[in-house]
Amino acid sequence: MLTIESLTHLGMGRASDGRSLLPRVLPGEEVDVAQDGSVRIVTPSADRVAAPCRHYKSCGGCAMQHATDAFVADWKLGIVQKAVHAHGLSPEFHAVQTSPANSRRRAKFSGRRTKKGAMVGFHGRASHTLFAVPDCQLVTPALLDILPALEALTVLACSRKGEIDLTLTDAPLGPDVLVTTDKELTPQLRIEVAAFANHHGLSRLVWNDEPVVTINAPAQDFVGAKVTPPPGAFLQATKHGEMTLLQAVEEITGKAQRVVDLFAGCGTFTLPLAKRAEVHAVEGEAEMLSALDRGWRAGHELRKVTTETRDLFRRPLEPDELRHFDTAVIDPPRAGADAQIATLARSDIKTIAMVSCNPITFARDANTLVDAGFEMPWVQTVDQFRWSPHVEMVAAFTRK
Template sequence: MALIEGLTHLGLGKVDDGRTLLPRVLPGEEVAVAQDGTVRIVTPSSDRVAAPCRHFKSCGGCAMQHASDAFVADWKQEIVRRALAAQRIEPDFRPMHTSPALSRRRAKFSGRRTKKGVLLGFHAKGSDTVVAVPDCLLVTPMIKAAFPALEALIPLACSRKGEIGLTVTDTANGPDVLIDTDKDLTGELRIELAAFAQTHKLARLVWQDEVIVTMLPPVQQMGPAKVTPPAGAFLQATQDGEAALLAAVQEITKDADRIVDLFCGVGTFALPLAQASEVHAVEGEEDMTAALDRAWRETKGLKRITIETRDLFRRPLQPDEFAKFDAVVIDPPRAGAEAQIETLAASDIAVIAMVSCNPVTFARDAKTLIAAGFTLNWVKVVDQFRWSPHVEVVASFTRS
């Protein structure tokens, strides 16, 4: 018999022996662990619930469906709180926002050919076994409706013994499908794939880095603008979560006439912010800045957006370059933006809206800003990755 003392940031239960980590358990539960590693819940927690998805036991896509929504919300907020406490930061937290089920607008599925046909789904936890998930509760109805088309695509794109990745994005004009495979693309296959996209009403079909066909632009709505992102380009996981982050960013920057948007992507924040402010948008990937620039030029009523393609890790904006801006929006990758934060701290900028998908690097960067005289006014946790350990944060920093 073992007692679960708490959870790691990945949702694994810490057993009272100080060494063992167990999946899908909750603090306070007594469990019995068989020699084969199977876990039996002897005394369940009051926060334990029946998993809403029938695939939960076999699929590795979700980690926390056995816990109540209230428990998961508190646990995720505590992950952020602990990361900040490790840097001796104790901010005010705003109420957490959680995206609903059936709202994930992008997912990467695995596909295999089998003796009986094909298999489409997610990997089992810690395994290369593909588990079919026809009743998945994560992805949008459009993505679920595309399952038959994806299954029909597997024999075309997958070798007999290989596995392919199928990244599917919900767009205004139908599914946007990116194929990751080691199979050779022949001229005959290219023609077959183009016909396939037309038959199955795919907005766009991409083979590795090559666009096979675009039937209709795979657009995403960002404020009043319609953006066509490059295949596989970063998007916030749900439109619902994106709206929550945007509302917070707009509140923080509401008095700014000129805003610089760092790690701007395809315009998640820049395009909506341009309804009220001029924006200078900076991103390291040229195809993303090109998509943003095109969307701005094609949208009436927006204030000026200037574009800069720049590697902010190797060449961050310098302190004097912030002199012409009233506020900064920064949404770096998981590694954070240590070099850029240092130059921000040395600048005269007074308002920063920071978005982060990594509480640890967020806390590190927050410490640097606070040491330079910024006040961390509040933090809001946004859970776009329902039933997973992942968490998003948006925060307001100001200084006199």
Template sequence: MAMIEGLTHLGMGKLDDGRTLLPRVLPGEEVSVDQDGTVRIVTPSVDRVSPPCRHFKTCGGCAMQHASDAFVADWKQEIVRKAIAAQGLNTVFRDIATSPAQSRRRAKFAGQRTKKGVMLGFYAKGTDTIIAVPDCQLITPGLHDARAALEALIMFAASRKSHVSFTVTETSVGPDISVETEKELTSQLRMELAVFAQMHGVSRLVWQDEVIVTMNPPAQDFGGVSAVPPAGAFLQATKHGEAVLRDAVIEITQGAKSIVDLFAGSGTFALPLSKTAEIHAVEGEADMIAALDRGWREGKNLKRVTSETRDLFRRPLEPDELRKFDAAVIDPPRAGADAQIATLAASDVKVIAMVSCNPVTFARDAKMLVAHGFTLNWVQVVDQFRWSPHVEVVASFTRK
């Protein structure tokens, strides 16, 4: 017998021996571990629930379906709280916002041809084995409906010896599909794929970065302003999560007449913010900036949006460039943005809305801002990746 003392930030249970980590267990549970590694729950936690997905144990894509929603919410809040406390900071935490089941609008599927037909699903954790997941509880009904098209597409894209990957994004005009495959794209195949896209209502079909056909531009609605992101470009995981982050950013920057949006992507925040303020959007990927610019030009009743393609890791905006802005929005990748945060800290900007997908780098960057006179007013945890260890944060910083 052994006792689970706690969970790591990845959801692994820590045994009381101080060394062993076990999956799918909860703090306070008594467990036994067989010689073959099988874990048996002897005394279950009151927070243990029946997993809502029948693929939970075989798929491996979800880490926390055996825990109650309330437990997961508290656990994710605590992950962020510990990261902030480790930097000597303290702040107010707003209630966590958790996206509902069946709300993930993008997924990466794997497929292969078999003797009996095709196999479509996700890779089992840590393997190259494809597990069929027809009842996945994460993805939207629209992505479920796209499965038939993907299964048909496997016959075009995969051989018996190689797998194929599909990145699929739900849109209002049909699935937006990007194909990763080793199969050569011939002129004949290009024509067949165009017919396939028309037959299956595919909005856009991309083959190894080459756009085969766009039946209908796969636009995304960013707070009432539409834009067509490049195929596979960054997109918030759920519409619910995006709305929570957007509303928080709008609240934080309320009253600002000029805002700089750093790591702007395809316009998640810049486009809705342009309803009330002039925006300067900066992003390292030129095709995302082009999508943002097109979205603004085709929008109605928007204030001026200027845009710039720039590597903010190598060339952050300097304090003199930031002087003309009332507020800044920054949504960096997982590595954070210590160089850009340093110039923001040294600038005259008084208001910062920071969005982060990594509590550790968020806390590091927050510490630098606080050290230069900012107040960390509040933090909100946003759980777009339900049943996973992934955590996102939006936070308000101001200084007098």
């Protein structure tokens, strides 16, 4: 018998034998591990609950449905705190904001043909086995409703022994579907796929990099500005998470007149901030900036927005370029933005709102700013990837 001593940042339980990492267990639990690796809970934790999703045991999409919401929030907050405290930083940590169930508006499913037709779903944990998830508790009802129809699309798009990816985004006028497949899009197949999209009310269907049909623009509302992201482009996972991050960014940048938005994407922060400040949006993907620009031009009562396509990893904005702005917003990918953070630290920027999806690189970059004379009064943790190990955060930095 083993006792679970703690959880890793990926939700695996560290056992008392000093070597075992076990899934779907909780600290303090006593467990038996069979020779096949299966785990039997002998003494359950008071924080253990019945999983709300009937697919939890087979599907690998969630890791923490066996724990109470309060436990998961505390665990995720602890991950952020541990990373930040490792650098000797001690800001105030606001309470975790968690997105509700069935609010995930973007997800990547897999599709595979079967003897009876096709299956669309998620893979099992650390497995190539695919499981249908008709009652998934993560994604929005609109995405759940389209899953049965996507089985027919899988028959069209998938080779007999292959597998396809289906990236789905919930849009107001119908799901936006990106098909990733090695099957060639023939003229006849194009007709069939377009007919499928029209019949099932999709807003847009894209085959690899090629748009097949756009029936309605799959626009997203960025607080008053409508933006149609490129197929498969980054989008905050839930509307709740997006609004929580935006509220924090707006609080940090409240007095700004000239803002530079670094790693701006399609304008999640740029366009709402343009209601009261001029914003310069910098992003490495030209298509995303084009979508942002179109959204700004069609918006109402927005101040000036300029865009710049630039690889901020290889060519960060230098201090002489940053002198035109009083405030910066930065939302880098998981690798963080050490080069851009270094130039921000040397600049005259007074206020920075930093958003991150990686506690380790966030803490590293935060430490660079604090060493350069910034204060970090608070951190807001956001859990929009409910029941997963992923966590996001936003923090305020002001020069002393």
